Amino acid sequence: MEKKIEDIKTDFENKLKDISDSTDLENLRVKFLGKKGIVTEIFSQMKNLGPLERKKIGPFINVLKNFILKEILQKKEKLRGFDLEKIVNSLKPFDVSRPAKFGGGSYHPITLIQEEVEEIFRSMGFIIEEFPEVVDEYQCFESINIPEHHPARDMQDTYYLSNSKVLKTHTSAAQNDIMRKYGAPLKAIFPGRCFRNESTDSSHETTFFQMEGMMIDDNVSISNLIYFMKIMLSEVFKKAVKIRLRPGFFPFVEPGFELDIECLICGGNGCSSCKNSGWIELCPCGMIHPNVLEMGGIDNKKYTGFAFGLGLTRLAMMKYSIKDIRDFNSGNLEILSQFFNV
Numbered sequence: 001m002e003k004k005i006e007d008i009k010t011d012f013e014n015k016l017k018d019i020s021d022s023t024d025l026e027n028l029r030v031k032f033l034g035k036k037g038i039v040t041e042i043f044s045q046m047k048n049l050g051p052l053e054r055k056k057i058g059p060f061i062n063v064l065k066n067f068i069l070k071e072i073l074q075k076k077e078k079l080r081g082f083d084l085e086k087i088v089n090s091l092k093p094f095d096v097s098r099p100a101k102f103g104g105g106s107y108h109p110i111t112l113i114q115e116e117v118e119e120i121f122r123s124m125g126f127i128i129e130e131f132p133e134v135v136d137e138y139q140c141f142e143s144i145n146i147p148e149h150h151p152a153r154d155m156q157d158t159y160y161l162s163n164s165k166v167l168k169t170h171t172s173a174a175q176n177d178i179m180r181k182y183g184a185p186l187k188a189i190f191p192g193r194c195f196r197n198e199s200t201d202s203s204h205e206t207t208f209f210q211m212e213g214m215m216i217d218d219n220v221s222i223s224n225l226i227y228f229m230k231i232m233l234s235e236v237f238k239k240a241v242k243i244r245l246r247p248g249f250f251p252f253v254e255p256g257f258e259l260d261i262e263c264l265i266c267g268g269n270g271c272s273s274c275k276n277s278g279w280i281e282l283c284p285c286g287m288i289h290p291n292v293l294e295m296g297g298i299d300n301k302k303y304t305g306f307a308f309g310l311g312l313t314r315l316a317m318m319k320y321s322i323k324d325i326r327d328f329n330s331g332n333l334e335i336l337s338q339f340f341n342v
């Protein structure tokens, strides 16, 4: 019996040597360890042995079985290209100061959408401005017609810093500076990160991105805004996108609107992303309030203008079918790796 076990082992080793694909390996496993396999067979022959013999031979067969199992698993890893021994042997001393090189990185989806939309507006004659994230209360509120104690300040839960500085709650905080810097006529967009101290859910975050846009000239109306928005949306989504305008209130525009787009996740049928309405609030907008033009040093008798606060984060959610806004900052590679080759 012992000789037989030894022969099985040698037979197995010889056969294993010649195996070079996983199907053959599986067949070999079945041949030795399967229900009718050689090892199983030899186990069943134990019942013909006397009790003493059985006690002596039993452990030998167990050792054989474990040996075969281990060899098969190792070979399996080797066939998958994972040869630990080879890897360890190939490790060479290396220079830790050399720059690391990883498989592939990518831009964040917000960066991708921002650059895409910037390019579209640039091609339509808009300039692009950057603006800090920490601003004065004056920039964020007073200069755009939201005086102290105005109830509209409660619309946006502000993070207050010291010295009457705030984290900007909206990109509109840059309107006044940009009007003063360039005067009229003006066509500008200014993207940025915004902060609001509000509770989070799948469509609200304390940090999100907007892109403000303004066009000021001597004959600007809301139809100009609709025109630019439709072009931008059709470029981003590569098809015409349904929009609708609803009245909306913001102290810095008159009249004010909410521009919604058809929910592109459910095609307007209603889903959790659009709270079953079929529509997504994408872009609050309106005609710049005469007070805001005046505070920006622009002649409000001569000029009119539109302003919008495009929700870049929402736009990215629609474009890339991201259902939960919290995924953007989660570091979840499953979500982010989709953009590796965008």
Ligand code: PHE
Residues within 6 Å of the ligand: 169, 170, 171, 172, 250, 253, 256, 284, 285, 286, 307, 308, 309
């Ligand atoms: N700043 C507004 C907000 O974030 C949006 C807005 C911008 C509305 C421009 C009208 C015009 O809520």
